[in-house]
Amino acid sequence: MDSSSTERTIEYDKLLADFKALLKDKALKFTNQREKILETLYYSQEHLTPEALHLLIKEKYPELNAGIATIYRTLSMLEENDIVSSLSFGAQGKKYELGAKDHHDHMICTECGEITEFVDDVIEAQQHKIAEKFGFKMHDHSMQIYGICKKCQNN
Amino acid sequence: MDSSSTERTIEYDKLLADFKALLKDKALKFTNQREKILETLYYSQEHLTPEALHLLIKEKYPELNAGIATIYRTLSMLEENDIVSSLSFGAQGKKYELGAKDHHDHMICTECGEITEFVDDVIEAQQHKIAEKFGFKMHDHSMQIYGICKKCQNN
DNA sequence: TTATGGTTTGATAAACAGTCTCATTATCTA
């Protein structure tokens, strides 16, 4: 499941406990749907579209009969609370991933769509410098490098 | 950071001539609609949604009676040919700008939506290094810093 | 200049992602 670069920084049990605490704190309810969504995101190595997540959950928990609206609602809630983060793909929608991993940026192959994650300290530091220079109070950023991955270059 | 970074690097006449050459090269036709779209993009200081561009053109050239489909078709064509570039805003669509300016990244205020452009040599250089490290053939990148702009911080 | 053939167009239908509504169901707390 985990190749070294995508190693989880926290265990699922811890994540789930934190999630429950958050819900309690906000007077929200811990539902079966919310649990399965979190779990599916956790055990997926991929960046998932809401639609893909919906399919995965329908396959694994058909009796749950989870609706797509709940997927969207829950993803938004998770994102607001910094549990997941999303990547925009223009008209092609968004892809979500658990944000409990270390922060990272993305390198996207325009041939096969593969997404490689990376962290670069120089870039992280420089972004703060730039925001500061403009009197901008940075609270987030996203960076994507587009190109052709190693595999696709050889095809 | 030089404030000259938003200055046009080429004249409209040159841009138009290049555009005509491109069309000819690809056996595409130079139409009134395509000309006005390019012109409107050139003289706009803003990042425009297809809808906003459509409105601008209807206001300035009502007799052209340009359809929204043509705006979309032309923007796609211009983007494929690296004449414009777009910024994605998830479900809120895309915003386009002429890409004939110097390359730059974007700082986006999540309060008022204002977009500030910047270029940073350290980041530009670092991106190439990162792509190289992964055996990735980079052909493009985009970086956005999200936060609250100076103005909105004081409101 | 005009005829010709292929391209582009506007209108509109359709596809699509994402949001909203609301009656029903589930969860939490006492």
Next chain:
DNA sequence: TAGATAATGAGACTGTTTATCAAACCATAA
């Protein structure tokens, strides 16, 4: 366990983008 209230699924709805197609337009060659 009951009652209050939040969450859900279904599906209607929105707004953006794409596809379709007959009519209009443009470039070329005579």
